[in-house]
Amino acid sequence: MDKNEFVFIYSTFPDETSARRVSEVLVSARLAACVNIYPPMISVYEWENKLQTEQEVAVFIKTRRSKVDEVAATARPLHPYSIPCFLVLPIASGNGDYLDWARRQTRTA
Numbered sequence: 080m081d082k083n084e085f086v087f088i089y090s091t092f093p094d095e096t097s098a099r100r101v102s103e104v105l106v107s108a109r110l111a112a113c114v115n116i117y118p119p120m121i122s123v124y125e126w127e128n129k130l131q132t133e134q135e136v137a138v139f140i141k142t143r144r145s146k147v148d149e150v151a152a153t154a155r156p157l158h159p160y161s162i163p164c165f166l167v168l169p170i171a172s173g174n175g176d177y178l179d180w181a182r183r184q185t186r187t188a
Contacts, residue, residue: 085170085181088140088150091122093159098136101157105140110150112181141154141170143185 092098094175095116102114117137142150149187152164 083103083169085173085178086142086144086147087168087170088142089166089168090138090140090154090158090164091135091160092138093133093135095136097121097156097157097159098138101124101154102138102140105142105150106184108153109185109187110146110153111140112143112184113141113146115141135187141181145181173175 090101092101098114098116102111102116105111105114115138117139119134119136122131122133122135140150147165147167154165155163
């Protein structure tokens with residue numbers, strides 16, 4: 080197994096509904112093995128020269144490194160933000176049976 084085969088793609092959404100919509104598309108298309116949607120959090124950032132404080136949900140998309148570009152290309156037009164966050168985080172290792180399952184879920188048909 081290539082130790083760099085799997086990654087998380089971290090993203091944020093304004094609400095659970097939009098996060099679910101994108102997650103379901105990615106899993107149905109076999110671009111992600113699983114997407115974890117985390118409960119609302121508070122994000123503080125500057126946007127258009129104004130300090131913003133907003134509630135968001137975070138997602139971790141579990142996928143193969145080879146699918147990162149396709150995941151972003153699929154998710155971007157569905158994402159409600161004009162500049163969505165897609166940060167790729169490495170997965171250094173994991174239990175073999177889970178990674179085998181993730182591999183099957185993200186295989187090319």
